[in-house]
Amino acid sequence: DTAVSQTPKYLVTQMGNDKSIKCEQNLGHDTMYWYKQDSKKFLKIMFSYNNKELIINETVPNRFSPKSPDKAHLNLHINSLELGDSAVYFCASSQGGGDYEQYFGPGTRLTVT
Amino acid sequence: DQQVKQNSPSLSVQEGRISILNCDYTNSMFDYFLWYKKYPAEGPTFLISISSIKDKNEDGRFTVFLNKSAKHLSLHIVPSQPGDSAVYFCAATPLQGAQKLVFGQGTRLTINP
Numbered sequence: 001d002t003a004v005s006q007t008p009k010y011l012v013t014q015m016g017n018d019k020s021i022k023c024e025q026n027l028g029h030d031t032m033y034w035y036k037q038d039s040k041k042f043l044k045i046m047f048s049y050n051n052k053e054l055i056i057n058e059t060v061p062n063r064f065s066p067k068s069p070d071k072a073h074l075n076l077h078i079n080s081l082e083l084g085d086s087a088v089y090f091c092a093s094s095q096g097g098g099d100y101e102q103y104f105g106p107g108t109r110l111t112v113t
Numbered sequence: 114d115q116q117v118k119q120n121s122p123s124l125s126v127q128e129g130r131i132s133i134l135n136c137d138y139t140n141s142m143f144d145y146f147l148w149y150k151k152y153p154a155e156g157p158t159f160l161i162s163i164s165s166i167k168d169k170n171e172d173g174r175f176t177v178f179l180n181k182s183a184k185h186l187s188l189h190i191v192p193s194q195p196g197d198s199a200v201y202f203c204a205a206t207p208l209q210g211a212q213k214l215v216f217g218q219g220t221r222l223t224i225n226p
Contacts, residue, residue, distance in 0.1 A: 043202065043216040056213055090156050099210055100145050104156030
């Protein structure tokens with residue numbers, strides 16, 4: 001059983017398109033995150049939701065919109081894709097409270113051509 | 114502004130010897146530190162963590178040391194095994210507020226037989 005799953009694993013699309021990445025966790029965690037790993041391999045947080053409420057929103061273009069239909073799911077929708085959006089996107093979850101360990105999904109490699 | 118730095122992009126160690134991975138941070142608000150291990154095409158996997166009230170935490174072959182005054186932490190792996198070959202990320206977060214992990218850029222560890 002995969003704890004944190006993401007679909008799709010690979011996504012190749014053209015500039016200007018709109019795409020979504022889905023994330024699901026079956027750990028019963030309250031908090032979910034989206035991270036971006038850029039070409040320099042830095043992992044940077046983009047968003048965090050706790051029980052469907054947005055709690056972290058880093059300086060991310062508003063073309064990126066997270067949506068949490070329930071606490072087990074956090075999807076990432078990207079409008080008007082640009083070349084610079086090419087990266088690996090990781091979803092993660094944590095229990096929250098005093099538990100700081102975050103558990104990551106396998107990542108989605110997005111390539112914008 | 115890179116708040117967490119791993120200055121060695123790569124490290125090569127002989128099987129059976131000790132691997133020492135280093136991490137420095139600049140933000141004195143960081144109270145909790147984590148190490149993650151990442152294999153290619155997979156998400157980061159939590160390895161071990163340490164709170165700022167401790168200076169050492171052990172888990173089997175893995176030990177993390179924290180020197181708060183120097184804003185430095187290290188991960189020791191002994192004995193090193195071929196399966197330890199991976200990229201290791203150091204991460205830090207304040208205990209107060211939202212759980213936002215700030216990652217270093219990673220160190221690629223190669224264990225040679």
